[in-house]
Amino acid sequence: MKPTCYLRLASVFATLLVLSGGLDGSNIAFAQLNLSFDIEEPPFEYTKTEDHNRVSRLIAKLKSKEIKPEYTREQGYLASMLDALEIPASSQTLVFSKTSLQVRYISPRNPRAIYFNDDTYVGWVRGSSLMEISTVDPKLGAAFYTVDMMPWRAKIERASYDCLGCHVTSMTQGVPGHTVRSVLPSIDGSVNAQTASSITSHRSPFSQRWGGWYVTGRHGEMTHSGNALLRGDRLDTRDNGNRLNLRDDFDTYDYLSPYSDIVALMVLEHQSQLHNTMTRADFSVRQLQHESDGEDPTVASENEWRAQLHMIAKPVVQEMLFCDETKLTSEVKGLLEFAHAFESRGPRDDQGRSLRQFDLKTRMFKYPLSYLIYSEAFDSLSEELRREVIRQLLDVLEARDTSADYAHLTPQMRHDILEILRATKPGFERDAS
Structure with a gap:
């Protein structure tokens, strides 16, 4: 598929309800305005538009040697990148469903870690030399980057086509964006495309949130879908709530913490939907x-x-x-x-x-x-x-x-x-x- 055709997936239809009333004494009524975006055409021209955001500024600092990231065997450049991007390690959330570019690395025994601040998201998977970064850009919406982590250098490049297949769809409101998706994961973390899934936000029933994610923290008698796998055709949520850590679920040694914080997940849901x-x-x-x-x-x-x-x-x-x-x-x-x-x-x-x-x-x-x-x-x-x-x-x-x-x-x-x-x-x- 040609890139321009691929990017035509970026269409959104914003339904505008009837507005009847006085505006400067006039009655205006319109039932529906269909706004279809081709992000490779004017006024957007997504891949041609220069990025100006937190990550592009970091790239400039790396090229000028103003910042020299440190490499570790366990985590590559993760800690250095979080520090440079002003992202706290305590924002760690963990997703074990195979719903990302690096599906071959992700499983309940090896979840993908997401770290974030108000505008930028870092995805890291143990065992992979590729780290993913995305950020909010004034003209692009969401902008996407990959970090090729070799001991002698961290190479950051802007990435579009591999990311936009999932990040410019109805799941992101039809624009370049981010989502927290709740799915029904199998025992290996795989997801049947025919099974139900949802994009969660502050509006979502608590019980439907975080399928395919690990969740730590207290939430009383409320139930959620995290920390659970399919047993047959049903999600087994018998003992998935009020977890204090994840040390019994997988080896957390190489991760920055043994937690996937419930409040961080709630914040992540809200801000990803508002950005979109x-x-x-x-x-x-x-x-x-x-x-x-x-x-x-x-x-x-x-x-x-x-x-x-x-x-x-x-x-x-x-x-x-x-x-x-x-x-x-x-x-x-x-x-x-x-x-x-x-x-x-x-x-x-x-x-x-x-x-x-x-x-x-x-x-x-x-x-x-x-x-x-x-x-x-x-x-x-x-x-x-x-x-x-x-x-x-x-x-x-x-x-x-x-x-x-x-x-x-x-x-x-x-x-x-x-x-x-x-x-x-x-x-x-x-x-x-």
């Missing part, structure tokens, strides 16, 4: 602007554009505010080391409050607005889109929008979140004007 949602919205705006380039706007077309922009931004707002989040019925307790590293990145207001503070009793975060509002990915959204997202966020937080979508936000929550934002992201309200 932001990318899809940004691609939608860029596509519409490209298609209308050079056209003389009319009042009708301007009103239609505003209505389209409203509907494109709304899923981003809903994801950022944790709409439809599954309620926790037991307290979740993970590694203190991960929680401390995550929360310490702040920022905090003068009362010590932060959007990174966990709740983990009834919901994930104490103040349910995503910390990714501070990210480069958010700040790099198309200007019109970013303004519309902020305008809608302010409508919710200032209680002008009290629709059922945001009923989970109490008046006190809205007040606290807005105070935290005003203290920690100065000037953000100007973007809404």
Whole structure:
């Protein structure tokens, strides 16, 4: 298959519901706008577009000898790369299903380790000389890289075609992105393509999460699908919960820790889905602007554009505010080391409050607005889109929008979140004007 044909898998259809109401006195109603992306065509040109992100900056430092990574026999350049990318080792999560490029190495006895921060993900498998890195890029969505680990050098190259087959599909909302996938793994970690699987997020029922992953931490009486294998045609979850470590499951000696932290998995689910949602919205705006380039706007077309922009931004707002989040019925307790590293990145207001503070009793975060509002990915959204997202966020937080979508936000929550934002992201309200 030709590369351009291969990349045509990157199509997404964003269904926009009917919007009826007054915009500058006009009634605008449109039932559906189909946005189909060919990421190798303008305005995207994925493989031709130069990358500008955390990993490309690291590559430049390696080439200039500003950074000299250290190699170990057990882990190659893993520790050095995590340090250079500012990724904490405590973010380790472990997936044992054969659902990655390096399927021949992965099994329940040799899981793949994933480490991450707010924008970058590192995949490492014991016994492989290839390490995978992906990151969020302002123009590309997700950008993918491989690290060829030889004792005398670490060679990082941008990779597209091998990665996009899985990372530009309906699983990633049709744009270059990331997912946490829950599957039904066999005893060797293999997955029958005909069996059910799902992409998990903060909306997913707890019981359906993390099939094919190891999970450590306490979660009370709630059940999940991690640490379990198929027995016949059913997942055996009789003794898979509330694991404190994984030393009885496989030899953890060469790994950075014997854990696959449950809270890290919850964070990973949230931020991967929000990144995909932001990318899809940004691609939608860029596509519409490209298609209308050079056209003389009319009042009708301007009103239609505003209505389209409203509907494109709304899923981003809903994801950022944790709409439809599954309620926790037991307290979740993970590694203190991960929680401390995550929360310490702040920022905090003068009362010590932060959007990174966990709740983990009834919901994930104490103040349910995503910390990714501070990210480069958010700040790099198309200007019109970013303004519309902020305008809608302010409508919710200032209680002008009290629709059922945001009923989970109490008046006190809205007040606290807005105070935290005003203290920690100065000037953000100007973007809404």
